[in-house]
Amino acid sequence: MTGRRRPVAAAAAGIRTSKAGELRVVGQPLPRHDQAEKIAGSTRYAGDLAVPGMLHARLVRSPVPSARITRRDAAAALAVPGVACVLFGEDVPHNVIRIDVPGQAVEVAALQASMEVLATGRVRFHGEPVALVVAETEDALAEACDLVDVDYEALPAVTDPEQALADGAPAVHEQGNLLGEWRIDRGDVDAAFLAADAVVEGSYRTQAVDHAYLEPEAGVGWLDDDGVLTLRVATQVVEHYRDVARILGIPESRVRVIAPYVGGGFGGKEDMTVEPYLALAVWRTRRPVRMQWTRQESLLARPKRHPMRLRYRTAALADGTILAQDIDITADAGGYAYLSALVLLYSAVHACGPYRAGSVRLRARCAYTNNPPTSAFRGFGGMQVVFGYESQMDRLARRLGISAADIRKRNALARGDVLPVGQVIETEVLLAETIDAVLARAGDKPAPSGPRKATGRGIACNMQSYGRLVWLNDSAAAWVGFQLDGSLTVRCGVPDIGGGQASSLAQIAAEVLAVPVDEITVHFGDSALTPLAGTTTATRQLLMSGNAVYEASVRLRDAVLRTVAEETGQPAEALRMEPGQVTGGGTLVDIRDALVACRRRNVPIEALGTFFGPKGRPVVRDLRADRVFPDFTFGTHLCDLEVDLDTGQVRLLRYLAAHDVGRAINPRSVHGQIAGGAAQGLGMALLEEVAVEDGVNLAGGFFQYLIPTATDLPDIEPVVLESGEGMGPFGARGIGEPPIGPPCAAVASAIHDALGSRPTVLPITPERVLACAAQSRPLPGQDRVSRR
């Protein structure tokens, strides 16, 4: 049973809490150091670098979703003047990208899934890479790509995940179409449903959406003077150098990946994109090569967010207390595994939301299909389920005559509560406070602007993990060193994908070492020259790299203070760092003199900090674990909107997004993450869908795949709460992913309020809104209609 609270001490939970009043730099809304160059236009992104003598590379991709390759012929392509090479799978030293599928029994799927770098015998999705062409010019490249001759013999395609799991479905992979399955069984679910005063049921569908970062996948590769294969690419993961080395069959030490400032990631640059192809092209030609995917290619072939079908049955007492959840989830994994099994694990762990769930029965499966592949996307399976559990909360509230806020507060998790999977919540939960915060700021619901308009208000809460799964032995390292003039250098392998990842590290070091942030330089994102810090994914960098920089900075500070203590005879405890000096107890030493003293006394003026994430045992299919994630971030969004009853158009009037971020290291970056995440979620709620027909991806460009423009969105109002209780430095929680969770549910909730009927399929298009309006005639016992 969940709901039992266990006492948890803050110290045991690994919290480095902080008092806001004691902080000098952390918590200040400082301009990020990367802003000026970006605004001047001088930041050099991956595609902006041109290396003299470089070649150009492009992929030839499958035009069909399911086929046998019967013939490949490069002769005509090779005859184009300026073509350097055309590579097929047989030309790849190790033509396999390995994917770990953890915790699965062998009867479900292979413990390791894999895909070919370049398909040789079989293609499983529209857009799968089949050949790599390298040429002197873009023009020659375009001509040659058209001339690569590949014959396909169509095979049956399966394009529905539930049909894919049915008997007799065409097998996408030989071992069957069930890629992964997770189960939770806690308590007596059937007894709980019998004892319930109210039971609500709902089915919900989410769609495939694209990350649609403004920077398409790009990179330049070359062999450096020592023969090290160097790739400067737009990526969230410089550690992919290991995958590249495995594919080429060369030592990991001979591959270097550099991540310059990335033009948006959102999970879409978590799997490899251009890396293996760029590496092959450089390795084969021994020349510099650039590869830039077009927007159309990015929309066609890179993994999307998993479409999910969610079925919920929720049992509750008359006072709103949840007794049980019975949940079934089916996700579309597309043609290859990528990170689908992990995404689905996130769905399973987050499926009951930030609430005590009572007894729980959950089945979550993901199926191979011949649809576009699916993988990481901000929220990583923890966000689709918000649409399910928050819809259930609203329905339950209406059934029982309880307000949306009260039913959530009644069931809200608190420190010491046990999640259905078995993990104990160790940090303070301010869920009720985030609900109160948005309601207090929102005031009254706006009145409709005309007779054929209806307004609605919805709230939605969520929880989202930060930090990686605890059995992945996650770690991050950072090097912090004083220069002799008192300025500071930070080296950390974190890729900066636009969230201020590097800038936050400067602010953390500045707090501990009292060096002004404009005298700190952060070198980041280089697998060879900066200590490895792990992936910029899973809302982990502030937790991991932040703590690594914090630990290195504290060690460095203590070494300097000890040295000054020995020099001056003052006790070290009496001394502290101030800008440009060490002071305390009547002593005042210029930082430069202190550093000279360190060197005279053989005290290093640099430190390497390595932070290790919380540990736990791997899960198996039947989920039961003391710990799955380090911790969670909680929040509540509020949406006011107006529906046009004749057209079904939805106009967003007001949008508030409150999260407890533990401690805002830089409030500007926190606001940016919250507003940006909410905006991306609102695009998914109302506009976005990668249209797929019989496995053919129809999202041919931004004219067919609409993301929100400035006129589609209201001013998003972030509300930042600071419990001081997170596992990051100074008590910070991660905030990269959490804000994308609530918007779909908040919009659906507001439409429910406006029309009395609830949209259950995303995106909530005008047609679906009109369908809700048509259903909303009030009948006895049905949801009330609040149309004015």
Add this chain to the structure above:
Amino acid sequence: MSDQVTTTVTVNGHRVSRAAGPHLTLLRWLRDVAGVTDPKYGCGEGICGACTVLVDGVPTSSCLVLAAQVDGAAVTTAAGLLEPDGSLGPLQRAFHAHHAAQCGFCTPGMLVAAAAMLADGRRRSRAEIRAGLHGNLCRCTGYGPIVDAVEAAQAAQPGPAAGPRRDAGVGGAGAGR
């Protein structure tokens, strides 16, 4: 391969003359031939606005015009909004003050679209500023800080001559949205 043509353009006040294939878009010509990389490739079809430049002051999707078509024109990119000493110009300082860039990839196009909008000196409401930027997509910010920055830059620039407010079409590159 087609013969090359020489295109001469004044880029941010500097005369640039380069020979290239006549089929090159202005975006490719700027980036790959002239080495001017602040206009970004985002979609290649005039939707995203990341490649927006000013051609003789008019915001233009540089992925949709050929370089040869703008021979003799003055082209302004985000770098052209800098002060002569290389420091940030007034609009750029407003972007900086309002944290209007996150990943920064849309920023150069967004800046020149905003600059073109502000050039007529007319005071715009927030809704009008949003309409003026609707041809430039941003995936990081939710647009609020960008609108804040343009509003602040508008407030800081010399006021418009008094007169009737015209309901002129808004600026912004990227038709079709």
